[in-house]
Amino acid sequence: MSVETPLIGDFTAAPAQSRLAGARIGVVTFPGTLDDRDAARAVRLGGGTPVALWHADQSLHGVDAVVLPGGFSYGDYLRAGAIARFAPVMDTIVKEAQAKDTSAAALPVLGICNGFQILTEAHLLPGSMIKNNHLKFICRDQALRVENNQTAWTSQFTDDEIIAIPLKNQDGQYVADDATLAQLEDEGRVVFRYVGGNPNGSRNDIAGITNEAGNVVGLMPHPEHAVEAGYGPDDTTGMRNGTDGLTLFTSVISSLAGATK
């Protein structure tokens, strides 16, 4: 029961009583994180169990995957994600996300917006985000094409599926050098591409990318805001009914549940 005023990082609502609930997904809160409750809700609606992780705590408390949610960590006054990348929790995430040991699969990590910026600052993903080319914060429903459905977070999408999820950011213009862009394209590591107009000047219309192993995914738009009919982007069935973002969470949760049971 969510009868008390929820605190940030206080994800105490009862998880779904299902086989999937065994999948424990950590949601990190940095000072200045804003979408942590939304990410936790997305995990819960996807059937998993959200676990609050604190920036200053090195332990991941045995979670099976991690979400770095959106916000303005440490105010983003220096450069988006630049300080968060040095938080104790990031040391563990970086290590576990890069695990090559075959006995322990690499930790699935999803970085959303500020989380994506943190992942690039931590060098788990290449490139960087700069200010939108129109210099304004932009909030809108955004169409994306799923170009890689082989990652930990996109396995339940169909190839080239067009989805709609909200976009909202100030520093969302993805940039990388030509060699990096070519490598991302050649290796099929562009996971999401903007369609119906590039909202921020991102190179190659890139909205989200993955690492070589496919366990780390970062994207600028917000799948956690498209998980519940009535509170998401508009879709053909009505206002705010879009729930395409939920598939990122169900993808990782069902594969984790399948692996552990």
Added chain:
Amino acid sequence: MTENASEQPTAAEVPVHQTQFNIDTVANAAATPETELPWAELGLKEDEFHRIVDILGRRPTAAELAMYSVMWSEHCSYKSSKVHLRQFGEKVTEEMKKDLMVGIGENAGVTNLGDGWAVTFKIESHNHPSYVEPYQGAATGIGGIVRDIISMGARPVGVMDPLRFGDIDHPDTKRVLPGVVSGIGGYGNSLGLPNVGGEVVFDSVYQDNPLVNALAVGVMRHEDIRLANASGVGNKVVLFGARTGGDGIGGASVLASESFDDSKPSKRPAVQVGDPFAEKVLIECCLELFKNELVEGIQDLGAAGISCATSELASNGEGGMHVELTNVLLRDPTLTPGEILMSESQERMMAVVTPQNVEAFEAVMGKWGVEYSWLGEVTDTGRLIIEWNGETIVDVDPRTVAHDGPVYERPYHRPSWQDELQADTFRASPAAQNLPATAEELGSAVVELMAQPNMANASWITDQYDRFVGGNTALSVPDDAGVIRVDEETGLGVALSTDCNGRYAYLDPYTGAQLALAESYRNVATSGAIPMAVSDCLNFGSPEDPEIMWQFAESVRGLADACMELGVPVTGGNVSLYNQTAGRAIHPTPVVGVLGKFDDVGRRTPSGFQRWADGQAIYLLGVTRDELDGSEFARMRGHLGGLPPKVDLAAEKTLGEILINASRDGMIDSAHDLSEGGLAAALAEMSLRFGVGARVAVDGICERDGVDAFTALFSESQARALVALPRSEELRFTDMTSARGFAALRIGVVDAESGGLEVTGPFEGGSFGIGLDELKEAWSSVLPSRFDTAIEATEALMK
């Protein structure tokens, strides 16, 4: 008190910064009655200064003078408005009080939502700072209102911003608007608060006096309600959050309480600078304090800073307070005690903590990395004593600072020009020559109307605000109200709207204020929520002008009467006076926010025709009269005169009940109120919302109400709304309207295929059609064509 207060401390004993000025102690003040004090520069009038001397029985110290000057300013003391504002507390029935948990006078009013939930909301102005420094002025406006909400014990869950600017093509609007919008976005977005609505109005009367109002709403459990009082002798007083700096000194007394003219130096130093990250951390930190029950009383630091917080906390409690001012953490070590007391540095809070909770309090501060310092404690002396290194620099009865400020019965009278203005009706004016009468003329008039700055697509502004964060936004701009879910288990939630038509209020302030309430009430009901409470932001010119004071007095009287009739209490608000530059005052602008309640926000009614709703019936509710004075059409033709539309609060109430019941029972799929621009604008907006058109005939309206097609389309008669509903619900719906004796007329159908709006009626040509693509282009290009260029210019400068 120290015995040898008149002795100056030796240089060796004190930190370097304290030797740069002489401390004016209470003992010194008593010994030097003749010392000249800069009371006039601090904004005090001569008789006010003498009153302070009478209260203290001696001249005030420099620090005391600083405190009284800010706390007795118009902004903090409501000295000109108090005698009128009393009506909000007097014109209230027992029925209106039943859900009111905390009334006017606290940081914000609190309303019972049921299921153990309570909601608090409030609007405030940050007009003057936003004109001087648009980005910081608007940003700190959001910051300030959000802290008011936190200090009630609530989690803030949303913001809205009613904005008014000068002429859209005036060069200064290009300076002010982009800065204000990015300031609101830059601050609000960083707090994780969805921005769910507001207003954007352009009118040359707001040139040099933009109105930047901000509303915040928060929710809490009943047991978490906190009040600003310092009780419990021996309890500790703590200041936490950002450090105190030299920004915003005298903001309340100098900026917000005087008119601008060209003869004074720039007032930029009086504007505060915001740090949204510090505020976000402060929100979380305060909520953790509340959850763990670690504070006895709490007060945000806004206007008048520490002066306000200490005097209000002390006077609302039972006893006194003792504070050592050198314990305040400073950003600028050269600040004098008076400056520290007056500073309006942002992101600060003051709390009262029991000695046994001190350690737990410090642990929460440590977790969130928030700085704090213990300033002193609650006493039973009945005095607010402030010391500087052990020497008493303030010794006052806190009530005389916080509550017993001057009260003025300002003279007021009906302006000499009011009768002439009201006699100058639109119909009799040259502007009414050659009104659109043919199909072609009416069609182009609709497109022209929707391309007016006040009717145009505001998404250039609202797309700079995060409306998704929190995951509980069920409705936001451009729908009639912002709707936020409070309880995820049950769907319990709130709806909010703010409205005001300054043109109506200029023509008749009494009626204009009532119309602002009526529209806001109607918007909330149109979304499907039950209106419960009101917060107002009363923006006016100088109270020292009897004609302006009349506008204010009439507006307050009108609003209080209307609240009584609609049964919605005013729970709080703000007065902003002196909105005039070089003798030109703004239109009276009493912005009214209404809060409504949903048992389940899933029932909210969208404002647009829905794509899957092809063939649904469109009904017009309410009666259309010939009411074009003050209308958007009259503005388009350059006319302002006559009398505003008639107010019929009984009709508004019935219309509200119909819309709320229809939403609750799932009868209707879209609803939109009729306001500025009348039926033409409402139809256009409903079509543009999801790009779904309609076929409509106005013949029935013309016949029943005895008006021509032009009037049917452009009149701004009140208590009207449009709804779209499935044919299977028509009978049930019309049964409900006729049982209540409310006019309902089927005027057309939703047409999801045509991509256009077709209107037929008794006019030459018989019918006109408007392609939605053409309409959208005209409606959407208005703001970008003005303000994208401003951003390009900035970009060029930065290169």
